[in-house]
Amino acid sequence: MNTNKNKIERSPVVAIMGHVDHGKSTLLDYIRKTNIVEKEAGGITQHISTYEVSLDNGKKITFLDTPGHEAFDKMRHRGGAIADIAILIISAEDGVKKQTKHAIGVINKNKIPFIVAINKIDKPNADIEKTKSDLLEAGVYVEGYGGDIPLCEISAKSGKGIGNLLETLLLVAEMEEMTGDKDKLATGFVIESHSDPKKGISATLIIKDGSIKKGQFVVVDDTITPTRMLRDFMEKEISSAYFSSPIKLAGFNKIPTIGSKFITFKSKKDAEKAVLEFKEIKEELNCRCEIVDIPEGVALVPIILKTDVEGTNEAIKEEIEKITTDDVILKIIKSETGAITESDVKLALCDENTIIIGFNVNQNNNIKMINNYETVNIKKFDIIYKLTEWLEKISEERKIKREIDVIQGKVKILKVFSRQKTKSVIGGELLEGSISKKEKFKILRKNGDIKYGAITGLQEGKMETDKVITKGAQFGIMVDSKDEILVGDILETFIKEIK
Numbered sequence: 001m002n003t004n005k006n007k008i009e010r011s012p013v014v015a016i017m018g019h020v021d022h023g024k025s026t027l028l029d030y031i032r033k034t035n036i037v038e039k040e041a042g043g044i045t046q047h048i049s050t051y052e053v054s055l056d057n058g059k060k061i062t063f064l065d066t067p068g069h070e071a072f073d074k075m076r077h078r079g080g081a082i083a084d085i086a087i088l089i090i091s092a093e094d095g096v097k098k099q100t101k102h103a104i105g106v107i108n109k110n111k112i113p114f115i116v117a118i119n120k121i122d123k124p125n126a127d128i129e130k131t132k133s134d135l136l137e138a139g140v141y142v143e144g145y146g147g148d149i150p151l152c153e154i155s156a157k158s159g160k161g162i163g164n165l166l167e168t169l170l171l172v173a174e175m176e177e178m179t180g181d182k183d184k185l186a187t188g189f190v191i192e193s194h195s196d197p198k199k200g201i202s203a204t205l206i207i208k209d210g211s212i213k214k215g216q217f218v219v220v221d222d223t224i225t226p227t228r229m230l231r232d233f234m235e236k237e238i239s240s241a242y243f244s245s246p247i248k249l250a251g252f253n254k255i256p257t258i259g260s261k262f263i264t265f266k267s268k269k270d271a272e273k274a275v276l277e278f279k280e281i282k283e284e285l286n287c288r289c290e291i292v293d294i295p296e297g298v299a300l301v302p303i304i305l306k307t308d309v310e311g312t313n314e315a316i317k318e319e320i321e322k323i324t325t326d327d328v329i330l331k332i333i334k335s336e337t338g339a340i341t342e343s344d345v346k347l348a349l350c351d352e353n354t355i356i357i358g359f360n361v362n363q364n365n366n367i368k369m370i371n372n373y374e375t376v377n378i379k380k381f382d383i384i385y386k387l388t389e390w391l392e393k394i395s396e397e398r399k400i401k402r403e404i405d406v407i408q409g410k411v412k413i414l415k416v417f418s419r420q421k422t423k424s425v426i427g428g429e430l431l432e433g434s435i436s437k438k439e440k441f442k443i444l445r446k447n448g449d450i451k452y453g454a455i456t457g458l459q460e461g462k463m464e465t466d467k468v469i470t471k472g473a474q475f476g477i478m479v480d481s482k483d484e485i486l487v488g489d490i491l492e493t494f495i496k497e498i499k
Contacts (some may be wrong), residue, residue, distance in 0.1 A: 008181035011052070012173035013082065017103035017171040024120040027066050027089060027156035028063060033164070039259050050191050050206055050246035051233045059170050062244050064191065082189045082206060082259075085172055086114035087165070088140070092153075094125035096134035102495065104138055109397070113330060115170055116151045117165055119350065122158060173290035180243030184210035185264040190220055191246070193256045195260060202229075205262055212264050213243035217497065218273035219263050220256035225249055226443035227264075241493050278350065285350045288333035298327060299398045301353055304334045306345050308360035312384075313337060316359060319388045328395040339364055340378060348376050355379065355394070359387065367499035379429040405442075409433030413489045414474065422458075424479050434469040435477075435493050443483060444490040453481025 016024045020188035031053055033487040052062045064083055064196050086107050089098055092376040107114050130146055141147020150168050154161035164289050186207045203220070212218070216227045229250040241247050256262070265271040285302070303320065313335055324330045334347065335353070340363035342357055348354040358380040411428040418425045437458050443451040457478035458465050467476050479485065 001481070006181045006183050007179040008182070009174075010082045010178050010209075011062055012169060012176075012178055013064065013244055014085050014087060014169060015064045015083035016087045017090055017107065019091070019094070019097040019099040019103075022089050022091040022094065022097075022100070023156040024089055027119065027154070027162070030156055030162060038268065046443070050204060052244075052246060053166075055166060055170075060340050061166065061169055061173075062246060064206075082191070082208075083177065084113050084127055084178055085169060087117050087169075088105045089119050089156075089316065090116045090131055090135070091120045092118050092128050092131050093120050093123050094129070095131045096138050096189070101138055104140060108139075112296070113176055114149065114171060115165070115168055116140065116149055118151065118153050119156050121153045122155045122160065126152060127475070145157070152338050160348050175318050177269070180209045182211045182242050184214070184482075186210040186212035186218075186242070187261065187263050188243075189258045190258050190260045190262060191388065193258060195255055196399075199250050201225075201252040201255055202248060203252060204233075204246060204248050207241060208263065209243050211240060212247070213240035217268050218258050219265065219271050219274045219278075220252070222282070223252050223254045223256050223277050224254070224275055225251040225266075233477055247253075248346045255343040277346070281346050282350045285333065285347060285354075288347075290318055292372065297400050297402060298329060299353075299400050300353055301328060301331055301355060301394065302331050302333045302348075304348060304354065304356045306340050306356070306358045310337055312359055316384065316387065316446045319384060320391065321387065323391050323395055325395065325416055327399045330391065331396065336433065339375075345376050345378075348378075353398070357381070357387065359384075403496050406497050407433065408439060408493045408495060409435045411435055411477070411493070413440075413485060413487055413491065416485060416487060417438050417476075419484065422480050422482050423482065424485055426479060426485055427476055428475045430468055430471055430475070433493075434467060435491075436467045438464075439495065440495040441479075441491040441493045443481070443485060444492055445486075451481065451483035451489075453479050453483065453485070456480050 006249065016027060016352075018024055021082075026284065032051055047122035050062060052060055052063050086109065088103055090096060090101070116135065118128055118239055120126055121128060132142060132151075135142060137144055140149060142149045142151040144151070147446065150172065152161055152165040152168055153166055156162070177385050187209050188205055188207040191204045191206055193201070193341060195201045205218075212227060212230070214227050214230055218225050227249060230238055230241070231248045232241065233246040233248070236246065238247075263274065265274065283400060289301070305313065305316060307316060317332060317335065319330060320330050339361050342359050342364060344356055348356050353379065354374060356378040358378065360382050361380070363380075379390065381390070397432055410431040413426055413428050415427040416424065417427065418435060435458070436457065437455055440452065440454050460468055460473065461475075477491075486490075
C-alpha cells in the first residue's frame with residue numbers, strides 16, 4: 001500500500017488561456033524553441049498537443065498546447081483537472097476582452113491557481129496600467145492592485161520577461177505542493193487521439209500520477225492498448241515515464257475519447273476485466289438515464305441518492321422534482337437507503353455529470369481508496385433545505401448557456417441616399433430604443449426574409465455621433481451590408497449576450 005513517504009515533488013502541468021489574438025501561440029512557440037534541447041523540435045508532429053520544457057535549474061514544466069478552455073471545460077471526464085496551473089494572457093494593447101472574461105470564469109469555476117501575463121508590452125499602443133484596471137473591473141486582483149495573483153509583464157515575440165514568467169510558474173507550483181508517487185501505476189488523461197492508416201490508433205496522454213513502462217496495459221473507458229509502443233512528446237521511443245510527462249501510445253482497439261481518464265494495469269487480464277466492468281456499468285447507466293426525449297440545449301444531471309430512511313428518500317425526491325426545469329433535468333438514476341458504496345461510485349464514474357447525494361449517511365472506507373485516483377462528486381447533507389439550495393446552485397451552473405440576440409433599437413428607413421458595393425448611406429427615424437455605431441442589425445421586411453448588416457457611422461443634424469437615443473429623431477446612417485436596404489425597411493439593432 002502506498003503512503004505519503006513515497007510522494008515526491010512533481011512538475012506542474014500548465015495551460016495558457018486568453019483572447020484569441022493576445023499571444024498564446026506566440027508564447028508557446030517561444031518557450032518551446034528556447035527550452036527544448038532539440039532546438040528545432042523537428043520530431044514534433046501536428047498531433048502532439050503537449051510538450052515538456054527543461055529550465056536551466058533542472059526543473060521541468062509541461063505545457064498543454066491545446067485551446068486553454070478545453071483543458072478545464074471539456075477535458076474533465078470522471079472529475080479532476082488536467083492542468084494544475086493556468087496562465088491568463090492579456091494583450092497590453094487591447095486589455096480584457098470577451099474571451100478573457102470567459103477564461104477568468106472558467107479558472108474561477110475550477111478553482112485553479114493562475115498567473116496573469118500581460119503581453120505585447122513593447123508595442124507602441126501598450127497601456128499596462130489600463131490593462132491592470134480592466135483586470136480589477138473583471139474581478140482579478142493582481143499583486144500591487146489589492147490582491148495576491150502573480151503578474152508578469154512579457155513580450156512573447158522578443159522573449160522579454162518570459163524567464164521571470166517561468167520562474168513564477170515554478171514558485172506557484174512549489175506553493176501548491178504538487179506531488180506524485182512513482183511506485184503507483186500511472187493514471188492521467190487523454191489529450192488527443194487519432195487514427196493513422198499505417199500506425200493504427202494512437203493517443204497523446206499526460207500522466208498526472210504514478211509511472212508507466214513497457215510490458216503494461218493502459219485502459220481508457222472501454223478501449224485498451226499494450227505499452228510496447230511507448231514514445232515521449234518528441235516521438236522518441238522510451239521504456240518508461242512518470243507523472244507530469246506527456247507520452248504517446250499506439251495500438252488502441254478503438255479511438256479513446258479526449259478528456260477521458262486512463263488507468264494502467266500490470267496484466268492484460270486485469271485490464272480486460274476493467275474494460276468489461278466499464279461496459280457493464282455504462283450499460284446500466286444508459287438504462288437508468290433513459291428519457292424519452294432530451295431536447296437540444298437541455299442539460300441532464302444524473303443523481304444517485306442515498307438516505308438513512310425511506311421516508312426521507314421520498315421527501316428529497318419531491319424536492320428534486322421541484323428544482324427540475326425546462327433547461328436542466330435532474331434525473332435520479334439510483335435511489336436507496338444505506339451508506340454510499342463502491343458500486344455507487346463506479347456507476348458515477350461512467351458519467352462526469354453524475355452527482356452522488358448522501359443524506360444522514362456515511363460512505364464505505366474503500367471509497368476513500370478509489371478517490372485517491374478518481375474524483376467523484378459526492379456531497380453529504382443532514383438538512384434538506386441546504387441540500388435543495390446546493391442543487392439549485394448546481395442547476396444554474398449546469399444550465400447550457402445560449403447566445404441570444406438582445407434588441408437595442410428599431411429604425412424605419414425613410415430614404416436611401418447612395419450605395420456602393422456593400423456600403424450605403426441612408427436616412428432613418430428612431431422608432432424605439434437606441435441605435436449605436438458598430439452595432440449589428442437585422443433588415444426586417446414584409447416578406448419575412450431577414451438580412452443582416454452593421455452600422456459604421458451615425459450623423460444627427462450635421463454632427464457625427466456614436467449613439468442616437470431620442471425617439472422620433474431623424475438621422476443619417478452609414479451601413480455595411482451585402483443586401484440592399486430599401487425605403488420602408490425596419491433595421492433592428494442587437495447585441496449578442498450569453499444567457
